[in-house]
Amino acid sequence: MYRCESMFNNRVLLFTLMIALFLAHDHLLVYADASYQVVAKFGNTPTIDGSISVGEWSDASALSSNDTQVLVKQDGANLYIGFSTSGINPQDDLGCGMFLDPNHDKSYELRSDDIILHVFSNGTTWEGHVSGSGWGDPQNATGWTAKSSIILGMWQAEFNISYSKINVTAGVEKTLGAVFVSGKIYDPLPSAVWPPGYDWHSQRETPEQWGELSSGSYYWIPELPAFQILLILMPVTFLAGVTLKKKDKRDRDLA
Numbered sequence: 192m193y194r195c196e197s198m199f200n201n202r203v204l205l206f207t208l209m210i211a212l213f214l215a216h217d218h219l220l221v222y223a224d225a226s227y228q229v230v231a232k233f234g235n236t237p238t239i240d241g242s243i244s245v246g247e248w249s250d251a252s253a254l255s256s257n258d259t260q261v262l263v264k265q266d267g268a269n270l271y272i273g274f275s276t277s278g279i280n281p282q283d284d285l286g287c288g289m290f291l292d293p294n295h296d297k298s299y300e301l302r303s304d305d306i307i308l309h310v311f312s313n314g315t316t317w318e319g320h321v322s323g324s325g326w327g328d329p330q331n332a333t334g335w336t337a338k339s340s341i342i343l344g345m346w347q348a349e350f351n352i353s354y355s356k357i358n359v360t361a362g363v364e365k366t367l368g369a370v371f372v373s374g375k376i377y378d379p380l381p382s383a384v385w386p387p388g389y390d391w392h393s394q395r396e397t398p399e400q401w402g403e404l405s406s407g408s409y410y411w412i413p414e415l416p417a418f419q420i421l422l423i424l425m426p427v428t429f430l431a432g433v434t435l436k437k438k439d440k441r442d443r444d445l446a
Contacts, residue, residue: 226386226387227386227387227402227403228402228403228404228405229252229254229263229369229385229402229403229404229405230252230263230405230406230407230409231252231263231264231265231270231404231405231406231409231411232250232251232252232263232264232265232406232407232409233250233264233265233266233267233406233409233412233413234248234250234251234264234265234266234271235247235250235266236266236269236271237264237271237273237349237351238349239271239336239337239338239349239350239351240338240340240349241314241337241338241339241340241347241348241349242340242342242347242349243262243273243275243347243349248262248264248273250264251263251264251271251273252264254371254385256371256373256383256384256385256387257278257382257383258276258277258278258382258383259274259275259276259287259373259374259382259383260274260275260276261273261274261371261373261385262274262275263404265406265409265411266413267361267411267412267413268353268354268361269351269352269353269354270350270351270352270354270357270359271349271350271351271352272289272349272350272352272371273347273348273349273350274287274347274348274349274371274373275345275347276345276346276347276373276374276382276383277344277345278382285311285312285346285374286309286310286311286312286339286348286373286374287309287310287339287348287371287372287373287374288307288308288309288310288371288372289307289308289309289350289369289370289371289372290305290306290307290368290369290370290372290395290398290401291305291306291307291308291357291367291368291369291404292304292305292367292368292369292398292401293305293306293357293358293359293367294358295365295366295367295368295398295403296368296398297368297398297399298397298398298399299397299398299399300324300396300397301321301324301325301326301396301398302321302398303320303321304358305320305321305368305398306318306319306320306356307319307320307326308332308335308337308350308352309329310337310338310339310348310350311339312339312341312346313339314338314339316331316332316336316337317329317330317331317332318330318331318332318333318335324396325396326396333356334352334353334355334356335350335351335352335353335356336350336351337349337350337351354411359411360411361410361411361412362410362411362412363410363411364405364406364410364411365405365406365411366403366404366405367403367404367405368398368401368402368403368404369401369402369403369404370384370385370386370389370395370401370402371383371384371385372384372385372391385402386401386402389401389402
């Protein structure tokens with residue numbers, strides 16, 4: 192009898208470990224990003240003051256292009272984008288921002304859901320919407336905020352974009368088309384762009400050429416730590432074990 196119970200308990204433990212390893216493997220896949228994909232990992236909510244403080248964005252995904260680093264994360268309610276640019280002489284007509292395709296329709300032409308979110312180095316923000324076959328006049332920012340700052344020849348910017356602005360629902364996986372730019376936004380070319388190989392003039396109005404922004408296995412909600420996963424699995428596994436043992440006893444009694 193003891194041997195049977197021991198074997199049963201070992202099987203239950205093995206089953207629990209297999210599930211835990213499966214979930215851990217799925218979680219690790221978040222970090223295996225292709226060059227045209229970026230994952231908005233769960234992180235702490237940053238203070239949107241235009242200054243990227245030490246450690247404030249250490250839990251974000253990072254992209255680099257020339258002299259600019261782009262940081263991406265979410266907290267289950269908002270998407271946060273940070274820019275840090277060096278090697279330029281900041282002026283009012285310089286800025287950074289993004290093109291977003293919330294429906295990720297990969298269209299060869301602009302559609303009504305496509306938007307531009309932009310902040311200048313002097314702190315002015317604006318957003319762009321589609322008008323006809325191109326981009327319309329700049330509009331006031333709604334559903335998002337951004338701040339920028341200039342320190343020792345480097346300028347930084349931080350964006351807070353509400354889920355409602357980009358049609359994201361917490362708990363539901365969604366991929367957006369995305370382009371990040373920094374420098375002089377229109378002409379000449381921006382000093383930094385993502386995704387790599389993106390052609391500013393020919394592709395800024397063709398979402399099918401944009402990169403992909405998702406939250407991977409986070410599903411746009413906070414990360415569930417491994418120890419919490421185990422805490423959830425332990426009582427479930429225990430109850431399953433008790434049920435199976437009762438069933439085995441009942442079957443033996445009937446026999």
